[in-house]
Amino acid sequence: MDKSWMAINNSLTSKEYQQGVKSFLDFAMKNLGVDDEIRCPCVDCINGTKYSRQVVWMHLIRRGMASSYITWVHHGEHVPVSHPSVPNNQCGGSGEYDHTDEEPNGLEREDLHKFITLFEDAQRKVYSTCEKFSVLSFIIKMLHVKVYNKWSNKSFDIVMQVFKDILPECNQTVPWTLYDAKKFLRDLGLGYETIHSCKNDCPLFWKESANLEKCPTYDACRYKLNDDGGKKIPHKILRYFPLTPRLKRLYMSKKTAANMRWHNEKCVDDDILRHPADGEA
Structure with a gap:
């Protein structure tokens, strides 16, 4: 399916963009059912909230579609997986994927879909107009404050509940307890x-x-x-801090996977010192 319309900036006036939005909504409704609400992939919601087709249409026209949402996994599209020489190089850190004819098994698909969902949640704003913190950066900041000031677990939960009560339109994916915060990071492969x-x-x-x-x-x-x-x-x-899940995350991104393979594929032995890897040590 052609998705080039997603990169068009003038979403309010472009007929090509509006036709693309229509094709996306038709695709989603075909897979999810005409009576169901669907996740809104606009730049503000980023699949965090479900609305009717009409509301999602207005959001996408007025705000634009999140450019990172390349594979529409929340709207019925299957996750393609590549199997290059380096394992687990499956999806781009910005939501981009290598397309091949090979299909993952059920466990691989489940794990990949879970990570994609968590990764999207981690990039969402704590609330709609928040410009400083994503869910992930907010949780990491609060855990750092807890450790630095030697808060008890109970104190952390109390403070987080105060934030939840005073912040406007809080993101539903924010983990508001210490237990949920640790589980959130662990599922992202950032646990210990x-x-x-x-x-x-x-x-x-x-x-x-x-x-x-x-x-x-x-x-x-x-x-x-x-x-x-x-x-x-x-x-x-x-x-x-286990190394294996962190390496898997690095190889899941096409951009970071290229850097991880650099020493094997791009390092040149010509007696010129450009990188510490060129030194004898």
Whole structure:
């Protein structure tokens, strides 16, 4: 389907753009049903809210369509996947995809669709007129403030609830609790794993030592007790940021995947130092 009309700026006057909007709405209604409301892909809503066909029409004509929404996954279009020499190079960071005749299996399609949805949610504004924060940057900022000022989990939830109450027309995808915020980041591949450590900093309670109650070197107890409820709390915790999901995200973007392959495909050995990779070290 021709989508070149999406790049037209004069959406109010261009007949080509208006015809393109009509073809998009016809496509969406054909896949979702004529009586259903559909997600609005205008530059402000970015598929965050459902409206009737007429309202979506007005939004797209007045505001324009989000240029990043190349594959209409929320409106019935299948997600194409490519399988190049570098794995997981499937979709562009701006919503662009490599089109091939190969279809992903059910699990791949589900994971990719989930990530695309989360990625779109992360780019949305906290509220419609907010120019400074996307959902993702807002959550990261608030978590940074929590850690920097040593807020309790309860304090964080209270502050977030105040924001929710006072902000106008809040985005429904904003995670307003600490639990939801951590889950949001984890699903984007930005989470971390906790590994208990000895209070003397010698070993980690990991792999073959994961179930030990005492340090194998100093015989020091792994846990300290919480006087309130008797719950075991480790003396020290290492927060490990797994590399694999982060590499997958980098290779899912056509732009960043090209940079990731640079050392193999573009690095030239001509005795000229242009990059640290050209050095002997």
